[in-house]
Amino acid sequence: MQTPPTGEVKLAHLDAHTFADWISSGTPTVLVPVGALEQHGPHLPMGTDAILAERIAREVAASTGALVAPPITYGYRSQQKSGGGDHLVGTTSLDAATLIGITRNLVRGLLDQGVRHVVLVNGHYENYQFLYEGVDLAIRDLGLEAEDERCVLLLSYWDYVSEQTLDAVYQGSFPGWDVEHGGVLETALMLHLEPELVRMDRAVDHEPAQLPRFDRLPVVPGRTPATGCLSAPRGADAAKGRLLFEQVTRDLAEDLTAELGRRPASSLAAERVG
Ligand code: ZN
């Protein structure tokens, strides 16, 4: 049987027989990154949300012995107050029923094959409640009860940014996670992880968008800054991205280990080699 290379974390790179062995040999955990295809201003790629969710999931998987499923690279409709809006060119979205359906199918399929824990690592603000609904339906499909060892965790990665990191990165000017779209967080993380995909020469600078407390539909396009960024990437650099990435992935790995139990990353490779 094929031996997975040491440190392999991508589920799609394993053959099915190796995957089956892995499922039956511990407490298998699969992380599913979820993002969007969404405009992120002139300096960041449209795949930013999925790229960041996947990189965070891969880092966490490497330190916990989990595997990372191929990401869901489309997300729920971009909303004006958190992503600029679905009317903007470059944003290609799913409706709620579709995202719920995809989530329900993936979660049910993984748990049904014997994966013990599924962790959805979300990177697109608007996705969260629809992922929750998809998970809830999958749990009902399988008839899982609270005492069942199989379970699903769901999180958005920015909820792991600590107060200390927030102070260090924003130095008192944190605009709120909803308008962190094309701003400091995503830009700094991308500069650390995928610098060749960032065009800082095209970065804009303006104050965070001032949007009403209500949502209005149809959207009034002029309320979204013409740049497509809801806040500016002013002050973002790779060092801040590294700080964010290392703190978030460390705390997330700790949380998963505490909640789901540890399966040392080295054991997968060690078993095969031995
Ligand atoms: Zn984003």
Ligand code: MN
């Ligand atoms: Mn987004």
